[in-house]
Amino acid sequence: MSFDRLIEKIIETKNPTVVGLxxxxxxxxxxxQKRYLDDDGWSLKAASRxxxxxxxxxxDEICDIVPAIKPQAAYYEMYGHHGVKTLERTxxxxxxxxxxxxxxxxxxxxxxxxxxYATAHLGSVKIGENExxxxxxxxxxxxxxxxxxxxxxxxxxxxxxDKGIYVLVKTSNKSSxxxxxxxxxxxxxxxxMGDMCEKWGEDxxxxxxxxxxxxxxxxxxxxxxxxxxxxxxxxxxxVPGYGAQGGGAEGLKGAFDDNGLxxxxxxxxxxxxxxxxxxxxxxxxxKAARREVIRMRDDITSYINLK
Amino acid sequence: MSFDRLIEKIIETKNPTVVGLxxxxxxxxxxxQKRYLDDDGWSLKAASRxxxxxxxxxxDEICDIVPAIKPQAAYYEMYGHHGVKTLERTxxxxxxxxxxxxxxxxxxxxxxxxxxYATAHLGSVKIGENExxxxxxxxxxxxxxxxxxxxxxxxxxxxxxDKGIYVLVKTSNKSSxxxxxxxxxxxxxxxxMGDMCEKWGEDxxxxxxxxxxxxxxxxxxxxxxxxxxxxxxxxxxxVPGYGAQGGGAEGLKGAFDDNGLxxxxxxxxxxxxxxxxxxxxxxxxxKAARREVIRMRDDITSYINLK
Numbered sequence: 001m002s003f004d005r006l007i008e009k010i011i012e013t014k015n016p017t018v019v020g021l022x023x024x025x026x027x028x029x030x031x032x033q034k035r036y037l038d039d040d041g042w043s044l045k046a047a048s049r050x051x052x053x054x055x056x057x058x059x060d061e062i063c064d065i066v067p068a069i070k071p072q073a074a075y076y077e078m079y080g081h082h083g084v085k086t087l088e089r090t091x092x093x094x095x096x097x098x099x100x101x102x103x104x105x106x107x108x109x110x111x112x113x114x115x116x117y118a119t120a121h122l123g124s125v126k127i128g129e130n131e132x133x134x135x136x137x138x139x140x141x142x143x144x145x146x147x148x149x150x151x152x153x154x155x156x157x158x159x160x161x162d163k164g165i166y167v168l169v170k171t172s173n174k175s176s177x178x179x180x181x182x183x184x185x186x187x188x189x190x191x192x193m194g195d196m197c198e199k200w201g202e203d204x205x206x207x208x209x210x211x212x213x214x215x216x217x218x219x220x221x222x223x224x225x226x227x228x229x230x231x232x233x234x235x236x237x238x239v240p241g242y243g244a245q246g247g248g249a250e251g252l253k254g255a256f257d258d259n260g261l262x263x264x265x266x267x268x269x270x271x272x273x274x275x276x277x278x279x280x281x282x283x284x285x286x287k288a289a290r291r292e293v294i295r296m297r298d299d300i301t302s303y304i305n306l307k
Numbered sequence: 308m309s310f311d312r313l314i315e316k317i318i319e320t321k322n323p324t325v326v327g328l329x330x331x332x333x334x335x336x337x338x339x340q341k342r343y344l345d346d347d348g349w350s351l352k353a354a355s356r357x358x359x360x361x362x363x364x365x366x367d368e369i370c371d372i373v374p375a376i377k378p379q380a381a382y383y384e385m386y387g388h389h390g391v392k393t394l395e396r397t398x399x400x401x402x403x404x405x406x407x408x409x410x411x412x413x414x415x416x417x418x419x420x421x422x423x424y425a426t427a428h429l430g431s432v433k434i435g436e437n438e439x440x441x442x443x444x445x446x447x448x449x450x451x452x453x454x455x456x457x458x459x460x461x462x463x464x465x466x467x468x469d470k471g472i473y474v475l476v477k478t479s480n481k482s483s484x485x486x487x488x489x490x491x492x493x494x495x496x497x498x499x500m501g502d503m504c505e506k507w508g509e510d511x512x513x514x515x516x517x518x519x520x521x522x523x524x525x526x527x528x529x530x531x532x533x534x535x536x537x538x539x540x541x542x543x544x545x546v547p548g549y550g551a552q553g554g555g556a557e558g559l560k561g562a563f564d565d566n567g568l569x570x571x572x573x574x575x576x577x578x579x580x581x582x583x584x585x586x587x588x589x590x591x592x593x594k595a596a597r598r599e600v601i602r603m604r605d606d607i608t609s610y611i612n613l614k
Contacts, residue, residue: 044439072423079441084388106450107381110480119385121384145478147484147485171417173453184496193486
């Protein structure tokens with residue numbers, strides 16, 4: 001009912017990073033694309049199967065050194081229900097390989113509808129005698145604009161099933177400040193949202209001091225990262241924006257506590273497309289992903305004190 | 308590139324309402340559930356097929372008198388990728404029957420990821436030589452917490468393909484005020500978000516005066532509805548919370564302009580489960596839905612001046 005399971009994997013692998021699996025068909029090497037070409041040309045199903053194969057080979061190469069993956073729902077929905085099936089299969093395969101899975105869906109709604117999202121992504125649905133997990137991720141990113149009504153159904157499932165959520169607090173994009181930096185009685189909205197995370201999580205704090213309610217805080221805003229780390233002592237951070245979006249490793253220091261915990265840093269495209277950047281044989285794409293993951297781990301851990 | 312297509316259907320049917328198709332298996336009458344029972348007991352696939360059949364029969368009964376449906380993505384995701392397939396089929400079937408479809412997904416993200424959502428729900432994806440619409444809805448609800456970066460990719464598709472979006476402004480739930488009512492320099496956040504909708508929509512205004520960027524404003528807050536109608540003259544409202552959530556028809560008056568346009572009011576459970584409330588034969592569920600839709604239309608139009 002906290003993020004202990006994830007934190008233990010971070011300690012075990014000595015690696016506070018997560019690989020974002022946000023695949024587009026264009027990222028899949030051609031030899032692998034061709035293997036799934038349907039007789040009747042390309043279809044959403046063929047694309048989705050090629051993408052699963054791509055994900056699987058990357059997971060195989062990184063599962064011993066990376067604690068978690070973060071599939072982004074948008075890239076799977078882009079291939080319709082076949083893509084969504086690939087999301088399901090990716091989640092299950094990564095868990096089978098011992099990884100923790102954070103579905104990045106930024107879901108949000110109220111009451112019974114939020115319950116349906118919570119059930120879909122973290123829970124199980126009862127169908128006659130059967131109890132089935134539709135997606136079965138370990139954690140889900142959510143948007144807190146609707147307030148407590150939108151979070152309560154998630155907390156219930158987090159407690160019952162040892163799951164977690166990450167609430168958008170300060171996002172990594174350029175225009176995130178349009179709303180998030182505006183002041184309410186002198187306090188920026190992102191800090192108000194952060195305070196809500198502390199409150200939502202208060203009775204789910206685990207043995208490392210972090211609750212089941214984390215916050216998404218972008219690597220592109222190092223000052224806010226450090227400020228929020230101080231302000232939100234029980235809120236674990238999911239940090240996008242490292243690398244591709246311009247956030248450097250040194251700026252991430254402030255996201256971590258004195259034990260090198262309290263944050264997990266995401267990288268997506270730099271890992272998935274490492275083979276393109278390296279210019280290596282496309283058949284080595286998964287090995288290139290592994291090399292990038294190691295480079296990233298060493299880069300980030302050189303600034304923190306993870307025991 | 309505005310909401311003209313929807314507004315024309317509203318005028319044609321003289322009915323500014325939309326039916327939320329947010330089905331749970333429990334809503335499906337038993338006789339219909341049984342028809343889809345798999346040999347190996349209930350599965351996500353069987354449940355999803357039963358739900359599609361339920362949706363289809365309701366659509367058949369209401370398509371001549373209701374301009375639009377609003378399927379809520381959460382209830383389809385709850386049945387995994389099979390449920391998502393039912394979402395696809397429901398969208399296509401309703402469009403085939405001449406209805407406008409608003410997918411209620413409250414999606415949100417930035418840059419390339421938001422582009423993927425926009426492509427998934429409103430656009431088309433290129434796979435080899437093929438250009439395929441994964442979901443192909445007419446409009447999508449979205450959450451604007453991330454600012455302009457999260458909206459721009461949608462605007463592009465709205466313009467290219469004559470689609471629309473509804474941005475969460477003031478939601479219908481009890482705790483919506485926790486964040487949305489907080490003041491920024493004396494202006495509540497929901498009004499700031501509303502102003503952003505006006506701005507995002509400014510170059511997509513159609514012949515009825517409304518842009519392609521609408522706002523979600525709950526029926527449960529009649530004062531804010533009326534205030535926002537004045538403040539946001541080019542922003543069409545999608546109004547949830549009528550009936551079940553406690554918003555009455557009289558309170559909705561303020562959501563409409565002098566021509567009875569500018570808003571569309573949603574009802575979900577009261578329509579889907581009308582047969583339970585009526586206590587009629589469950590085989591008449593779709594006819595009961597039609598009766599409820601007519602009741603709702605007459606209730607709401609008695610307060611407005613729709614020509």
